[in-house]
Amino acid sequence: MAQYDPSEVEMLVATANELADAARKQTLAHFRSATLRADSKRGADFDPVTQADRAAEQAMREILAHRRPNDSVVGEEFAATHGSSGVTWVIDPIDGTRAYLSGTPTWGVLIAVSDATGPLLGVIDQPYIGERFVGGFGRAWVEGPMGRADLACRPARPLDQATLFTTFPEIGTPEEEAAFARLKSRVRLTRYGMDCYAYALVAAGQIDLVVEAGLQPYDIHAPIAVIEAAGGVVTNWQGGPAHQGGQVIAAANRDVHAAALELLNG
Incomplete structure (x- = not known):
């Protein structure tokens, strides 16, 4: 992993949270709405995409174009953009569009900061529940209705x-x-x-x-x-x-x- 100074790490975390906030607004505007419509990307083999997917990704891309113009962006709904910084934002505006269409609160917004070595920072955000899981650069935490807490995976068991x-x-x-x-x-x-x-x-x-x-x-x-x-x-x-x-x-x-x-x- 390349070395990133603390100020750069904090900027990346702040930008990731700003993207998640923007995606929350767009996804919640359509969730469980009577006006929600889905198209299929692959015709008869149902692979849904909604106006919320596109709106959320567009909102995140607009922030990145302003905040991080030299970074690359890879997303699900629009073509990749290539930057010069060596940093790539990998975003999925709604992971679980079928769940989103069904009204279940198990879909999420995925945001990652990656470089040539792989992912450095990640956000898994569930807007309807209001939970945001963040991890990278040696730290992992969740913020939500129960407050903020550190994340730790379960110890080994059979x-x-x-x-x-x-x-x-x-x-x-x-x-x-x-x-x-x-x-x-x-x-x-x-x-x-x-x-x-x-x-x-x-x-x-x-x-x-x-x-x-x-x-x-x-x-x-x-x-x-x-x-x-x-x-x-x-x-x-x-x-x-x-x-x-x-x-x-x-x-x-x-x-x-x-x-x-x-x-x-x-």
Whole structure:
């Protein structure tokens, strides 16, 4: 990781919070609204995008154009912009658009600051609940209705006591689904849905594992930063870097990570 002086770190954190505030305003303006409409990006294969997705990303991009004009930006809804600073903002205006459309409060706004080494700072924000999970540069905390608290992942415990999350029961390809089934058969509790909020629960010490496949970089950069700052581990299914997306495992500690990897890889 490149070295960033404290004043630069504070500026990055402040800018990330400003982006999250702007996205909160835009997403809450449409959440559970009778006027909410969704288009599908891929026609018959329903991949929804709403006016809230676009409005929230546009609001964040406008702030970055003013505050950080030399940084690159990668988002879900608009083309990437390339800067000269070596810093890239990786943003997902609504992670969990299906949950958003359904009125469930488990979607979130993802904001990450990354460089060539991967994610440095992440924000997982749930506007409706009012919870914001932040992690990076050796610190991790949550702010919300219960105040502010440090984040710390759950200590190691046997796999047969672990709680596992994934977004869809039919995870990935048939081979990936079979690998997930091996892991599911060994843990105590498996739950579905939650989208990015599941990663926040790993950082908060509530659950042990999140396993996904088919992710995009904007789905995982922010969770990586938050979970790693809280003491957890995020890799691909082979134990390598996960910030390019694809197959991802987020674990509360190295012991449960190792046990889960063994099962995922047969």
